Amino acid sequence: MVNSPYVYALGLAVYCSAWTYYGSVGAAARTGPQFLTIYLGPVLAAPLWIIILTRVVKISKSYNVASIADFISLRYGNNRALGALVTLICAASIIPYISLQLKALSETFQLVTSGSTEISHNNWLEDTSFYIALSLALFVTFFGTLSLDASKNKKGIMFSIAFESILKLLFFLIIGIYVTFYLFNGTGDIYCQAEDIIKVKSLEGLSEITSGINWFFNIALSFLAIFLLPRQFQTSVIEYANKKQISKAMWVFPLYLLLFNIFVIFIAWAGIILLGDNVNYDYLTILIPMSQGNNTLAVMVFLGGLSSVISMVVVSTLALSTMLSNNLIIPYGFLGKFSGEKAPKNEKTIKNIRRIAVFSSIALAYGLYAGIGTDVPLFDIGLISFLIIAQLAPSFFFGLFWNRGSSKGAIIGIIIGFAVIMYTYLWPFIAIEILENPILLTPSLFGVEFLHPHYIMGIDYLTPMTHALYLSLLMNCCVYLYFSLFFKGNYRERNYGEVFVNADDLDENSDTSLVWDGKAYMEDIQSILVRFLGEKRTKRAVTIFRKRYKISEDEILADARFINFSEKLLTGAVGSASAKILIAKVANEKPVSLPNVLKILQESKEAFSSSKLFESQSIELRKLTEELRKANEALIFQDKQKDNFLDTVAHELKTPITSIYASAEILQEDTEVPQEIRQQFLNNILADAKRLTRLINDILDLEKLASGREKLDIQKMDISKTIESAIPSFDAIKLRRNLKINRLTIDSYEIEHDREKITQVLTNIISNALKFIQNKVGEISISGKIDKSTASYRIEIADNGPGIPQQDVPFVFDKFYQSQDQTLKKPKGSGFGLAISKQIIEIHNGKINVDKLYSAGTKIVIEIPLKKDKYE
Amino acid sequence: MSKILIVDDEPNIVMTLEYALKKKGFEVFIARDGDEAIELIKTIEPNLVLLDIMMPKVDGFEVLEFVKSDKQFNQTKVIFVSAKNKASDVEKGIQLGASDYLTKPFSVKKLTEKIEHILK
Numbered sequence: 001m002v003n004s005p006y007v008y009a010l011g012l013a014v015y016c017s018a019w020t021y022y023g024s025v026g027a028a029a030r031t032g033p034q035f036l037t038i039y040l041g042p043v044l045a046a047p048l049w050i051i052i053l054t055r056v057v058k059i060s061k062s063y064n065v066a067s068i069a070d071f072i073s074l075r076y077g078n079n080r081a082l083g084a085l086v087t088l089i090c091a092a093s094i095i096p097y098i099s100l101q102l103k104a105l106s107e108t109f110q111l112v113t114s115g116s117t118e119i120s121h122n123n124w125l126e127d128t129s130f131y132i133a134l135s136l137a138l139f140v141t142f143f144g145t146l147s148l149d150a151s152k153n154k155k156g157i158m159f160s161i162a163f164e165s166i167l168k169l170l171f172f173l174i175i176g177i178y179v180t181f182y183l184f185n186g187t188g189d190i191y192c193q194a195e196d197i198i199k200v201k202s203l204e205g206l207s208e209i210t211s212g213i214n215w216f217f218n219i220a221l222s223f224l225a226i227f228l229l230p231r232q233f234q235t236s237v238i239e240y241a242n243k244k245q246i247s248k249a250m251w252v253f254p255l256y257l258l259l260f261n262i263f264v265i266f267i268a269w270a271g272i273i274l275l276g277d278n279v280n281y282d283y284l285t286i287l288i289p290m291s292q293g294n295n296t297l298a299v300m301v302f303l304g305g306l307s308s309v310i311s312m313v314v315v316s317t318l319a320l321s322t323m324l325s326n327n328l329i330i331p332y333g334f335l336g337k338f339s340g341e342k343a344p345k346n347e348k349t350i351k352n353i354r355r356i357a358v359f360s361s362i363a364l365a366y367g368l369y370a371g372i373g374t375d376v377p378l379f380d381i382g383l384i385s386f387l388i389i390a391q392l393a394p395s396f397f398f399g400l401f402w403n404r405g406s407s408k409g410a411i412i413g414i415i416i417g418f419a420v421i422m423y424t425y426l427w428p429f430i431a432i433e434i435l436e437n438p439i440l441l442t443p444s445l446f447g448v449e450f451l452h453p454h455y456i457m458g459i460d461y462l463t464p465m466t467h468a469l470y471l472s473l474l475m476n477c478c479v480y481l482y483f484s485l486f487f488k489g490n491y492r493e494r495n496y497g498e499v500f501v502n503a504d505d506l507d508e509n510s511d512t513s514l515v516w517d518g519k520a521y522m523e524d525i526q527s528i529l530v531r532f533l534g535e536k537r538t539k540r541a542v543t544i545f546r547k548r549y550k551i552s553e554d555e556i557l558a559d560a561r562f563i564n565f566s567e568k569l570l571t572g573a574v575g576s577a578s579a580k581i582l583i584a585k586v587a588n589e590k591p592v593s594l595p596n597v598l599k600i601l602q603e604s605k606e607a608f609s610s611s612k613l614f615e616s617q618s619i620e621l622r623k624l625t626e627e628l629r630k631a632n633e634a635l636i637f638q639d640k641q642k643d644n645f646l647d648t649v650a651h652e653l654k655t656p657i658t659s660i661y662a663s664a665e666i667l668q669e670d671t672e673v674p675q676e677i678r679q680q681f682l683n684n685i686l687a688d689a690k691r692l693t694r695l696i697n698d699i700l701d702l703e704k705l706a707s708g709r710e711k712l713d714i715q716k717m718d719i720s721k722t723i724e725s726a727i728p729s730f731d732a733i734k735l736r737r738n739l740k741i742n743r744l745t746i747d748s749y750e751i752e753h754d755r756e757k758i759t760q761v762l763t764n765i766i767s768n769a770l771k772f773i774q775n776k777v778g779e780i781s782i783s784g785k786i787d788k789s790t791a792s793y794r795i796e797i798a799d800n801g802p803g804i805p806q807q808d809v810p811f812v813f814d815k816f817y818q819s820q821d822q823t824l825k826k827p828k829g830s831g832f833g834l835a836i837s838k839q840i841i842e843i844h845n846g847k848i849n850v851d852k853l854y855s856a857g858t859k860i861v862i863e864i865p866l867k868k869d870k871y872e
Numbered sequence: 873m874s875k876i877l878i879v880d881d882e883p884n885i886v887m888t889l890e891y892a893l894k895k896k897g898f899e900v901f902i903a904r905d906g907d908e909a910i911e912l913i914k915t916i917e918p919n920l921v922l923l924d925i926m927m928p929k930v931d932g933f934e935v936l937e938f939v940k941s942d943k944q945f946n947q948t949k950v951i952f953v954s955a956k957n958k959a960s961d962v963e964k965g966i967q968l969g970a971s972d973y974l975t976k977p978f979s980v981k982k983l984t985e986k987i988e989h990i991l992k
Contacts, residue, residue: 647926647955647956648926650955650956650957651926651955651956654955654976654977655882655885655955655976656884657976657977658882658885658955658976658977658978659882659884659885659888660977661977661978661979662885662888662889662892662977662978662980663884663887663888665888665979665980665981666888666891666892666980669980669981670895673891677891680887681887681888684884684887684888687884688884
């Protein structure tokens with residue numbers, strides 16, 4: 001359930017925060033449908049997930065990546081500075097965003113509780129939002145940091161986010177339907193009325209080419225955000241569990257966004273119509289029902305907003321705290337301390353660092369909120385957040401597809417990009433919106449007009465937002481490309497560059513994809529692992545490692561695989577940069593030259609493909625061996641059977657000869673044999689001679705049938721007559737032993753068969769049955785029917801004898817088979833009867849079997865095809 | 873008077889042996905399979921057993937094993953009389969402790985001579 005693709009897709013809907021819930025309507029009321037760009041970006045990005053997200057997930061799962069900072073720093077060789085920088089960027093993006101959430105939450109709370117449409121700013125101790133922020137902070141601090149390994153899924157959180165996503169969508173749709181269809185007569189009605197009040201035409205869409213460009217950049221912005229926002233990285237990558245999730249999310253998530261946006265513009269217009277322009281447009285969704293006296297609905301809307309805030313804050317701070325601890329605080333301050341401590345203490349320390357990080361980021365957000373006035377529209381703060389996070393785009397996307405991207409390029413690019421934003425957007429924003437002092441802007445830097453923050457180089461047709469985005473990304477990319485092209489990264493980042501770019505070949509369990517050259521002792525590395533994972537986990541992990549690569553216990557030197565394996569393990573706990581530093585402390589690492597890297601990579605690739613080839617060959621070989629073994633077993637079995645057969649033949653032939661020999665010898669030697677016994681001996685001699693003759697005939701018959709030398713006299717005749725003809729020969733014995741032989745239904749049908757041979761078969765089977773049934777009560781039933789389903793004629797001969805023991809059933813048609821259970825008296829017969837019968841029936845292309853389901857005795861079933869194509 | 877147990881599932885062969893041995897003055901008992909043979913060995917404690925090998929259920933080898941495994945019958949002589957004439961079978965029989973191994977068909981005269989010799 002928690003791994004369900006729907007939970008995953010709805011978890012992605014953490015994208016829709018209070019910003020969407022309230023800010024979209026506000027933006028729609030102010031500037032028209034431009035708010036849609038924020039959702040069009042993700043919708044356009046969704047089809048690309050199959051390529052990009054799949055790759056990111058694969059790498060992240062392979063290397064226990066726990067955040068986007070980890071991911072980017074890993075790509076550039078576990079670069080500590082880069083990880084820290086990305087973390088700072090994320091913090092800069094998240095904290096204003098959280099403060100935006102707090103702002104929305106506290107203001108809507110005031111609206112709903114006070115019932116007035118005015119929002120006042122109180123002293124922080126009287127401010128409800130302070131307490132809201134505090135409780136949120138406490139909640140996340142203890143809820144989100146339970147597990148040390150931040151790269152592992154937190155299924156409970158994912159599930160509650162999915163639930164909240166349903167809740168907020170549902171409530172938003174309800175208010176939309178309420179406004180559109182209850183307060184107004186549908187969308188057309190709202191449009192007509194709005195047309196009179198506001199200039200709807202100007203809000204409708206693209207009026208000229210410049211607004212098209214603005215649209216383009218806004219869409220690009222949200223396109224980048226869906227990949228880069230830490231909370232999106234958390235839900236889409238860290239919480240990823242299986243393949244189905246991405247393919248499902250690719251359509252569920254855009255659908256979700258579509259549903260969310262259906263009513264936005266209509267609520268906005270309706271708000272303007274109903275409430276005029278003296279209200280805060282951001283809260284139209286609450287103000288409309290309140291103005292209609294429908295407080296229940298207003299509270300409901302508030303609850304929807306609350307759930308969107310909670311999920312956003314929880315996930316964002318969770319992601320942020322992991323980054324702060326793993327990529328900033330631990331690598332820059334605590335590593336030395338950890339090296340000397342024991343595992344439980346380290347784990348506790350790390351968790352505490354995370355808790356403090358969570359708590360302080362929310363506190364900081366609250367401070368920011370308290371500093372910003374109430375008048376700043378939600379939408380604008382949200383855009384700042386997007387704008388900042390977009391600076392990670394070059395290092396993230398180039399890094400995924402271009403192996404030459406270097407850490408230097410990434411770091412300088414991000415810094416330059418951020419600086420550009422600071423100058424072109426953040427500073428003017430602070431000056432205008434917060435300090436409310438536009439004079440700070442003009443005259444702009446050094447009084448040079450073309451350096452005006454909003455119109456650098458005279459570009460005056462872009463909004464400040466798109467202007468900042470365009471310029472910052474342009475600079476960021478240029479710097480990234482320049483430094484990547486002209487300053488080669490070290491071996492480590494080139495190495496990871498190869499891994500990221502060739503991630504599709506990445507074997508998730510492989511520790512060989514990285515090159516490492518140096519000297520380290522297993523023991524040293526293990527002692528580091530113990531400090532972070534504990535004795536038990538370390539021991540288990542090392543055992544698994546030794547087993548996987550068949551490394552003996554005596555091996556004291558660690559190889560590249562063990563180094564990589566350990567780094568991965570540590571990455572989950574302390575982040576990739578710290579993991580690298582920790583390992584590097586005990587490992588005497590030598591730099592690897594590029595040709596070396598390429599060579600080893602090539603080798604591992606070849607090893608991989610040749611091992612695949614080997615694997616397929618060995619499967620073939622195993623198959624072949626298995627076949628040989630089976631053939632051999634069959635041969636041995638046949639050999640043994642032949643042996644048994646010869647033994648049996650010898651026994652069967654010698655027995656009558658022995659009897660004849662002995663009897664004749666006595667008669668010859670001993671003249672005093674009494675007349676009575678003499679007669680008996682002579683009878684025995686005759687009987688045994690007959691037995692011998694019969695046996696020899698049977699053997700010859702069978703041989704002839706089996707070799708095909710015996711030509712059958714096949715004619716088209718009524719088979720019922722053949723069956724009838726087999727029965728009278730038993731009349732005498734029937735009378736003597738007081739048995740019954742029943743003729744059941746015997747259908748007439750013309751079948752090509754050898755009457756004499758079929759009669760012989762039936763005689764054999766009936767004689768067999770006679771041997772086992774008891775006098776007086778014994779009964780044999782014979783039937784013959786046309787069986788259309790198998791297109792054959794079915795003869796059944798059933799008796800009420802003891803039946804054939806289950807274990808003997810497969811052998812009854814073998815030569816010389818005689819039941820092992822014949823204890824008292826050996827039935828007469830050569831042991832060839834059923835074998836000959838089988839041969840005859842098979843020449844008729846038919847089948848002869850024992851009906852295993854028949855429990856009242858023995859039932860032999862013969863099936864002869866109605867039409868026989870060809871006789872052999 | 874020595875007791876001889878004939879173990880064979882072929883009545884005609886048994887008949888000739890029974891006649892010939894009785895004539896020589898032995899007390900003759902008859903078993904038609906291995907199970908019956910073991911029962912009779914326990915009850916009548918014969919001096920000698922003429923043992924067929926290929927019999928349903930318990931075969932001759934198993935009967936001999938039983939005889940040799942029990943101290944009470946340690947002195948019981950056993951002669952195999954079998955259609956099996958492979959060297960391996962003969963060897964097995966002798967190794968298990970049979971006094972002799974005759975292959976079928978056999979001469980009644982020679983068999984009785986052997987019996988008399990063994991029981992002396």
